[in-house]
Every structure is written in C-alpha cells, then in structure tokens.
Amino acid sequence: MGIDWGNYPRGTFYDELIDHHGMPRPYAQLVCDHIAGLSPEALHLRQVAAELAVVNLGITFTIYSDAGNIDRSWPFDIIPRIIDLTEWRRVREGLVQRVTALNLFIDDLYNAQKIIKDGVFPGELLADSRNFRPQCVGMHPKHGVWAHVCGSDLLRDRDGTLYVLEDNLRVPSGVSYMLENRLITKRVFPELLRSLAPLPVDDYPSHLFDTLASLSPRPGEVPCVVVLTPGIYNSAYFEHAYLAQQMGVELVEGRDLVVDEDDCLYINTIFGAKRVDVIYRRVDDLFIDPEVFNPESTLGVKGMMRAWRKGKVALANAPGSGVADDKVVYAFVPQMIRYYLDQDPILPNVHTYKCMVPAERAYVLDHLDELVVKPANESGGYGMLIGPHASVEDRRTFAALIQENPRNYIAQPTLTMSTAPTVFGTQVEPRHLDLRPFILQGEKHQLTAGGLTRVALRKGSLVVNSSQGGGSKDTWIVDLGGK
Secondary structure, eight states: OOOGGGGGOSSSOBBBSSSSTTTOOGGHHHHHHHHSSSSSHHHHHHHHHHHHHHHHHHHHEEEEEEEEEEEEEEEEEEEEEEEEHHHHHHHHHHHHHHHHHHHHHHHHHHHOOOOHHTTTSSSSHHTTSSOOOGEEEEEEOOGGGGSSEEEEEEEEEEEEEEEEEEOOOOOOOOOOHHHHHHHHHHHOHHHHHHHHOOOOOOOOOHHOOOHHHHOOOOOTTTOEEEEEOOOOOOHHHHHHHHHHHHHHHHHHHOEEEETTTTTTTEEEEEEEEEEEEEEOEEEEEEEEOOTTTTTTTTOTTHHHHHHHHHTSEEEOTTTGGGGGGOHHHHHHHHHHHHIIIIIOOOOBBBEEEETTTTTHHHHHHOOTEEEEESSOOTTTTTTOGGGGSSOHHHHHHHHHHHHHHHHGEEEEEEEOOOOOEETTEEEEEEEEEEOOEEEEEEESSOOOOOOOEEOOOOOOOOOOOOOGGGEEEEEEOGGGGOO
C-alpha cells in the first residue's frame, strides 16, 4: 500500500502539495496520485537511486569547518515542488520589477544619489555600508545594469502569500544545483515528467551566455567570455566549473589573466594571448584587483578595475553591486520601486524592523523571543538568531550586539514557512522550504522557470542552507490549464 495523503502530518503550516483537508492541491494532483501508487519500498528505492546519481555525477558542495574543508554530496529529495503557471507569471512580473528597481538604485548611488537627496533613502546607511565601493563612483555599466545575476529568496507564509525574504546581488549561487536537480528527476520520475511536462530549465546556460555577451565592449564581434573562480577550494567551485562547461567558455583563475599597457585584459592560452571581453566573476569585490582593493589578494587580476572603468572589459556582477545586498537596504526596496518605477510592489517584503531606528530597536529588544534577528551582510544562515528557538543566553548576547551596533541588525517576524512532502526512508514527512529564482538582466530580462527549492531536512528546522543541513528539490512550473 502506498502513501495515504489523508494521514500526511498537517500542522498549521501551508503545504505546497497538500491542502489542510489532506487533499492534493489541483496542480499537484498528478504527482501526488503517482506517489500514492508506489509502495513505500519502491519510493525508498527511487530516493536511493537519486542519491546514487548525485554521487556518480559528482554533484558536491564544500563545508568550511575547523577540521578543514569537507566536500559533501548534494542532498536531494525526489518529490518535486509544484507551482501553478498562473501564480508563476505573477512572481515573474514581481521579480523583474524588483531587480529593475534595484539596478536603478545601485546606479543612482554611484552617480547622482537622487534617492538620498529626495529623502527616500537615508544617507547614513550608505556611509556605514560595508559593500559600497568608492572606487566605482561615476561608473555607468552597459545597459545601466550592475547586478546582472540576482537570486531573490522567496518564502510562503501560513495564508499562502509569497514574500521576498532577501535579494542576493553579489555572487549569488545555486543555479547549477537547480539544473542538476532536473537531470536527476528525469532519471527518477521520467513518466511523471512526460505526463506533466513542467516548463524547462535547461535553457538557463544559454540565457546566461546571451546576458553576458550583451555586455561586450566590442559589439559585432564574437565575445570572449570567461568564468573567474577563486579555485577548487571554494564552496561553489562545482557550480563555477559546471556553468563554464555548459556555456562553452573558459574557466579561469586570476593567474590566467593579465592586463596590458592599453588596459585591455587577456587570457593566456597555448595559442597565445586572447583578449577577454566579459568576465562572469565568482570572486568577491575585495579580492578581484590587488591594485585597488586587498593588495595581498592572489585571486584577482592587477589592473582589472582600470580595464573595467575604461570600458575595455565588462564585469558581471559589477563591482559595488553588493551595496544593495544588505538586509537593512532590503527594507527600503518597496520605496525604491515606487520612487524609480512609480509602481506598487507586486511581491511584498517581510515586515522588517530596522534596529538603527530607536523606536524599532526598542521593540526588537522587548520581543527577541518572537523575532528572527539577522546581521546586515551575513549569508548562508550564519550569525542570525531565531528567537522562539533560542536560549535566554543567546537572546541576551544578541541584545548586546544590537545595542553595540544597531545599524548592523534587522529583525523580522517568525513566519510560518511553508512545507512540502519529503522522503525519509519509506515515509513521507513535511519539511520547511523556500525558493530562490534566478533573474538575469543585461540587454533584456530572463528568468528561470522556477528556481532552486531549498529544504530544511532537519525536522522542525527553518534553516534551509546546505551549509547547515539543508537540501533541495526540483521545482516544477506546470500549466494546469493545459492538462
């Protein structure tokens, strides 16, 4: 006997596949019926087959620890997350709106700063920003775009509303795992993919290449595009190598590149030096050019910033784009959308308390047991406090941190993060998840059909990051009207 969805554990959370009556949601009916038709042993065997495929394909990520760097196989759950096409169209529109406003904001900050002069964005935030780069002031990248690749994290609350939790504009990662998730699902559930025909995701590498190529300073010629990686010990090295291979471009390290006396950038090949037009960089700002930033960096290229400022090479994402990758700046995105686009936000922010504002700080300090507190510039789930699950001592520590540096902290309500069925042995249990779609902006916008669904595999956990025990699922956008 297969899974009985009527007995599926249902709490107070919104489940992506099963409604509160224990019935499959209409767009998930086919998937749920198919899984219910499998014996528990057959379902377990398919999960094992997926895990073996992950190992055989060499899909890994790196965890940094005191014991050294540890390569681990990518955790993957075989039951896909399903999103109806009608809802997805609205999400797509909202994400394009959001990244358009963010790029206008970044360009404004490095030039006229009208949003500050007009009193919409506080200038003191910029003065205290860890990611504002004075070296980029006066630059106007091609198409006015600074963040060419953006990964915005979405989560769904108890009432079914999708919120934007944060925007990742520096070097967002995870898209290679989204692509590999689909390949594994094709092996595990080929019959379901044929029946349901979710929108494809395998066109992402070609869209990424087209976005990068549109930035070339030498239009009319076939551009030379490279992916710049810090090297094999970086946690996302698998992704760097994967995307370079899928786009058919060179994967390079800083030592492979050189800037000549004309401020053009070249790659050294066995056939001689070749001029580089576009760099998809996966190296943080402070390490890309020892001439301008960290003089001890061996990861970047001396003179790269000169070449970029003179328009001899394009960098994606542009240096300095991380000024908008700040959780305090995030709180102002709705105002940015209204200011630059004269539109209301399509996708809402999570309500955010800015600890730099005295009244809001006082509220946060009085309600630490109810809130999630986050530092402005950390990622990967590090440095945060989940108030309801924290000890008295942890809350006391965070209270001191907030009072010491209020600009560095924001707080948000603990949302009832949605769940989805996840395989554990021969059983299916709900686990919390979020969604990271990837938005490309160059000459035009491109958006992946879904994104990376990240799952908190530990029971009750709200932390989906792979570095802290999270995994992922394939994400299917399905057209219910076409079935």
